[in-house]
Amino acid sequence: xxxxxxxxDRIDLARPVDAxxxxxxxxxxxxxxxxxxTLSAVVIVWxxxxxxxxxxxxxxxxxDTGVKLxxxxxxxxxxxxxxxxxxxxxxxxxxxxxxxxxxxxTLIATVLGTALGLVAGYRRGWVDQLFMRTFDVFLALPTxxxxxxxxxxxxxxxLVLAAAIGVLxxxxxARIIRAEVxxxxxxxxxxxxxVQGERTGRILARELLPNVWPQVAVQAALSIxxxxxxxxxLSFLGLAAAPxxxxxGLAVNENRAYLQGAWWTLVFxxxxxxxxxxxxxxxxxxxxxxxxx
Numbered sequence: 001x002x003x004x005x006x007x008x009d010r011i012d013l014a015r016p017v018d019a020x021x022x023x024x025x026x027x028x029x030x031x032x033x034x035x036x037x038t039l040s041a042v043v044i045v046w047x048x049x050x051x052x053x054x055x056x057x058x059x060x061x062x063x064d065t066g067v068k069l070x071x072x073x074x075x076x077x078x079x080x081x082x083x084x085x086x087x088x089x090x091x092x093x094x095x096x097x098x099x100x101x102x103x104x105x106t107l108i109a110t111v112l113g114t115a116l117g118l119v120a121g122y123r124r125g126w127v128d129q130l131f132m133r134t135f136d137v138f139l140a141l142p143t144x145x146x147x148x149x150x151x152x153x154x155x156x157x158x159l160v161l162a163a164a165i166g167v168l169x170x171x172x173x174a175r176i177i178r179a180e181v182x183x184x185x186x187x188x189x190x191x192x193x194x195v196q197g198e199r200t201g202r203i204l205a206r207e208l209l210p211n212v213w214p215q216v217a218v219q220a221a222l223s224i225x226x227x228x229x230x231x232x233x234l235s236f237l238g239l240a241a242a243p244x245x246x247x248x249g250l251a252v253n254e255n256r257a258y259l260q261g262a263w264w265t266l267v268f269x270x271x272x273x274x275x276x277x278x279x280x281x282x283x284x285x286x287x288x289x290x291x292x293x
Contacts, residue, residue: 030290037286040279047276051095059089061246069262079264081255087265090246091272097247098276101161101240102228108166109227110220113173118204118212120174121181128178135171143168143230144237151239161240165227173219180212214291221284225277232273248273 031037064084065076072079078087120131150164184190193203209216234240235249243250248269255265 027290031286034286034290036282040282040286043275043279044283047095047272048099050092051099054092054095057089057092059086059092061085061089061093062244069258069265071262072264078268079262081265082258082262087268090251091248091268093246094248094251094269094272095276097158097235097241097245098228098232098273101158101165101231101234103224104158104162105165105231106169106220106223106227108163109169109173109223110216112166113170113219114177114209114216116170117174117177118181118208121178121185122200122204122208124182131174131178135175138168138171141168144233147230147234147239151234156234156240158240161231161234165230168230169223169227173216173223176215176219177212180215181208184208184211218284218288218291221280221287225280225284228280229273229277 062085065080065086066084067076067080068084069082070076070080076086076088078091081087081090116131116135120128146168147161147164150160154160189207190203193207198207231240232247232249232252235245235247236253238250238253241247241250243254251269252266252273255262255269258265
């Protein structure tokens with residue numbers, strides 16, 4: 001009997017008593033009742049579907065229709081550009097590059113930033129100071145100059161651009177995760193795990209990460225919008241996609257001179273970028289409000 005009591009005490013001691021019980025179903029129920037979240041999620045899902053399946057629609061974003069700078073019509077919903085290419089087909093095809101570099105860079109930033117933030121917050125001391133000063137250096141770097149250096153040194157392949165965006169966004173995520181870890185370090189379940197002699201890796205992965213996961217999800221969602229915008233800006237500047245790519249940022253750059261005479265060649269790619277970035281930010285805002293509520 002005494003052994004059973006001691007075992008029960010040990011199990012209770014190891015349980016994260018300060019951690020909130022899982023409530024993922026309740027979170028989704030609250031989110032789905034929010035019109036801004038639902039509408040934004042539909043827009044994001046639509047662009048994800050288009051990025052994967054645009055080739056199935058039978059549209060040719062590179063072919064010459066024979067009609068140059070034609071306004072929107074039943075034959076060409078978004079009109080045609082200066083070469084005679086269908087703008088609607090190019091907008092749909094451009095979703096592929098928009099949802100390749102930005103989300104991949106966000107994934108890299110989230111994984112790297114979360115890992116560094118966990119270590120910095122848990123170790124503290126000189127490790128924390130070293131990480132924080134390094135993060136300060138990266139956060140002080142001008143975004144475009146940093147990306148120019150990376151592109152000049154390693155090229156402009158999607159993987160290189162995604163890695164550069166990941167490194168650029170990781171310090172900001174790491175600082176926020178570090179702050180969350182410092183709050184969690186004062187709670188009983190972390191002390192209990194340390195007293196029991198659990199390894200650092202296990203404490204980080206099994207104890208701290210589940211309790212800072214809501215903040216990780218929020219930061220990842222917030223970063224996607226910024227990453228998509230940065231990727232489009234790189235294409236606009238000619239550092240990423242090159243003609244005849246249907247990339248949205250490149251389309252804005254190529255057609256900016258036609259704003260007055262053929263507004264549709266510029267407006268529709270711009271609206272595509274705006275719809276995706278705004279929708280991602282609205283999803284992130286709703287997620288932050290619900291998780292922190």
